[in-house]
Amino acid sequence: MTTTAPPGAEEQTDAPAADAGGRRTAARRIPTGNGIVFVLPFLLVFGLFMVWPIVQGLWMSFTDSSLALRDTNFVGLDNYTEAFGDPDVWSSLGNTVFFTVISSVPLVLVALAMALLVHSGLAGQWAWRLSFFAPYLLPVTVVTMIWTWLYQPELGMANQLLDTLGMEPVGWLSDESVAMWSVAALTVWWTVGFNFLLYLAALQSLPTTFDEAAALDGAGAWRRLWSITLPQLRRTTGLVAMLQILASLKVFDQIYILTKGGPNGSTRPVLEYVYDVGFTGYRLGYASAVSYLFFALVVLISLVQFRLFRRED
Amino acid sequence: MSATATPLRARRRPPREAAGSPLLLGHGRLPRALAGTALVVLAVVWLVPFLWAVVTSVQSEEDINTTGLWPFKGAFTLDAYQQILERGNVSVWAFNSFLIAGLVTLITVVVSTLAAYGFSRGTFRGRRALLAVTVAAIMVPPQLLVVPLFEQMLLFNLVDTYAAVILPQVVAPMMVFILKRFFDAVPKELEEAARIDGASEFRVFASIVLPLSRPIVAAVSIFVFIGAWNNFMWPFIVTNDPDLMTLPVGLATVKDAYGIEYAQSMASALLAALPLIVVFLFFQRRIVNSVATTGLGGS
Numbered sequence: 213m214t215t216t217a218p219p220g221a222e223e224q225t226d227a228p229a230a231d232a233g234g235r236r237t238a239a240r241r242i243p244t245g246n247g248i249v250f251v252l253p254f255l256l257v258f259g260l261f262m263v264w265p266i267v268q269g270l271w272m273s274f275t276d277s278s279l280a281l282r283d284t285n286f287v288g289l290d291n292y293t294e295a296f297g298d299p300d301v302w303s304s305l306g307n308t309v310f311f312t313v314i315s316s317v318p319l320v321l322v323a324l325a326m327a328l329l330v331h332s333g334l335a336g337q338w339a340w341r342l343s344f345f346a347p348y349l350l351p352v353t354v355v356t357m358i359w360t361w362l363y364q365p366e367l368g369m370a371n372q373l374l375d376t377l378g379m380e381p382v383g384w385l386s387d388e389s390v391a392m393w394s395v396a397a398l399t400v401w402w403t404v405g406f407n408f409l410l411y412l413a414a415l416q417s418l419p420t421t422f423d424e425a426a427a428l429d430g431a432g433a434w435r436r437l438w439s440i441t442l443p444q445l446r447r448t449t450g451l452v453a454m455l456q457i458l459a460s461l462k463v464f465d466q467i468y469i470l471t472k473g474g475p476n477g478s479t480r481p482v483l484e485y486v487y488d489v490g491f492t493g494y495r496l497g498y499a500s501a502v503s504y505l506f507f508a509l510v511v512l513i514s515l516v517q518f519r520l521f522r523r524e525d
Numbered sequence: 526m527s528a529t530a531t532p533l534r535a536r537r538r539p540p541r542e543a544a545g546s547p548l549l550l551g552h553g554r555l556p557r558a559l560a561g562t563a564l565v566v567l568a569v570v571w572l573v574p575f576l577w578a579v580v581t582s583v584q585s586e587e588d589i590n591t592t593g594l595w596p597f598k599g600a601f602t603l604d605a606y607q608q609i610l611e612r613g614n615v616s617v618w619a620f621n622s623f624l625i626a627g628l629v630t631l632i633t634v635v636v637s638t639l640a641a642y643g644f645s646r647g648t649f650r651g652r653r654a655l656l657a658v659t660v661a662a663i664m665v666p667p668q669l670l671v672v673p674l675f676e677q678m679l680l681f682n683l684v685d686t687y688a689a690v691i692l693p694q695v696v697a698p699m700m701v702f703i704l705k706r707f708f709d710a711v712p713k714e715l716e717e718a719a720r721i722d723g724a725s726e727f728r729v730f731a732s733i734v735l736p737l738s739r740p741i742v743a744a745v746s747i748f749v750f751i752g753a754w755n756n757f758m759w760p761f762i763v764t765n766d767p768d769l770m771t772l773p774v775g776l777a778t779v780k781d782a783y784g785i786e787y788a789q790s791m792a793s794a795l796l797a798a799l800p801l802i803v804v805f806l807f808f809q810r811r812i813v814n815s816v817a818t819t820g821l822g823g824s
Contacts, residue, residue: 247647
């Protein structure tokens with residue numbers, strides 16, 4: 213959404229008050245100061261809890277800072293070289309990327325399908341909206357408690373359902389090749405509601421003229437969906453996909469509670485590795501280095517997306 | 526309730542929450558039936574986990590373990606809820622969650638609204654640069670800050686306090702950006718009249734701009750509240766004292782202690798889920814519209 217910053221809106225306030233226009237200059241200039249007092253409280257918390265930790269973290273990534281020892285030494289780029297050679301960094305990064313792919317695709321497509329269906333004007337709007345959005349309101353622990361029970365090997369709903377259908381039970385959270393998919397399914401259920409609302413809001417603000425014209429010309433519902441509505445939603449889809457990928461890359465909470473990264477590290481995302489190294493292994497310096505490498509990756513991906521997004525316009 | 530102020534920014538939003546566009550489906554029977562079926566199937570899939578949790582929570586542990594749940598043979602009982610409430614932790618955590626999410630929302634909204642106004646109307650030096658830094662900060666994943674923030678809290682001796690949970694959460698560059706965009710679109714004529722009459726800048730903000738911005742402030746408040754209520758990683762790291770934990774953190778710590786007590790596990794999950802679901806039922810239209818208002822959706 214950073215793309216839509218309206219530089220145009222700033223021209224008015226930015227115009228220097230010293231111009232010779234005279235008449236309106238007095239009104240332009242803020243009489244009680246230049247407005248910085250309004251920004252000060254924010255700058256204070258921003259500086260303390262955003263800039264400070266960013267700088268501090270960067271510094272720590274060049275040290276052997278540890279929760280166990282108060283003695284900290286500068287170690288140069290050692291942490292970074294170690295991270296590049298650390299197979300756990302690469303495998304957890306791989307897990308993060310894999311999760312991002314298998315969760316983002318359905319999170320965009322299912323949300324779109326839901327919004328189109330709800331928007332199509334069938335009765336009971338509020339009930340559909342509630343069903344799809346309600347999970348988004350749940351705290352992560354509640355979501356994982358419910359799904360741990362759904363995925364429970366013997367008594368859980370998933371395997372009982374398979375049993376009723378005469379199929380073999382699946383180790384939803386214990387099978388290395390299945391666990392990440394189970395996590396992704398949970399995530400889609402939990403967070404699709406937000407994307408759904410973004411799409412719904414977009415659909416409600418679309419001009420209906422093209423749709424009406426096409427309908428008058430005898431275009432069927434299916435054809436109008438493909439040729440008019442979906443193309444009109446391209447910008448929204450770009451935005452939703454961009455936000456979703458960034459959100460998926462940051463996955464940690466649900467995995468940490470659901471599987472602790474297991475079985476055998478197969479679901480451990482890079483941010484959990486940072487947590488494990490920093491808070492369980494006490495190596496804050498190394499954890500900082502890994503999180504900065506990850507941040508660099510996020511920035512890189514954002515820039516690429518931003519470029520694509522801009523070109524689309 | 527929003528009717529007074531939305532027109533300022535309104536795009537072409539339908540006046541009432543529209544019943545969708547019937548055009549999308551046309552008048553054919555078949556597409557309508559297909560869409561209806563698909564919608565029902567999706568809704569059922571989305572509701573089943575809730576239903577499963579509810580059904581589990583009102584049975585006894587023995588029934589669940591002996592007969593299994595399929596197809597819900599056990600007798601109805603509220604034992605699980607009673608046990609949870611007697612243990613008392615859940616109510617302490619719920620109180621903490623309300624207190625913490627409430628304070629985070631209050632502070633964030635006040636600080637961000639003021640800042641957004643300053644960025645929108647201010648003429649101070651470095652305004653553009655500061656704004657650019659703020660916007661760039663939207664990209665920073667909060668998890669990046671966790672390790673150094675924890676060190677900082679150790680330094681301030683704040684670990685295991687409400688302050689430590691609350692303070693780092695009040696920095697919301699995204700909200701500043703959303704609010705600033707809104708203020709930019711508020712016409713300045715009204716303010717100029719007041720300024721000429723000698724109103725102080727704060728007066729202009731509080732009595733002219735703020736009342737016009739109620740919908741966007743409400744939208745921002747709702748999202749900040751949901752975010753703070755559900756926040757997990759930071760409160761989890763910075764609290765060890767069970768009396769200071771929020772619901773998500775507290776439940777995570779006892780989740781394993783429940784072991785195979787599924788009825789109690791589901792009962793506590795549902796109790797923790799209830800407050801926000803109720804909030805949503807009350808503010809449904811506000812929440813749905815706020816997605817559009819914040820400018821995240823649409824154009």
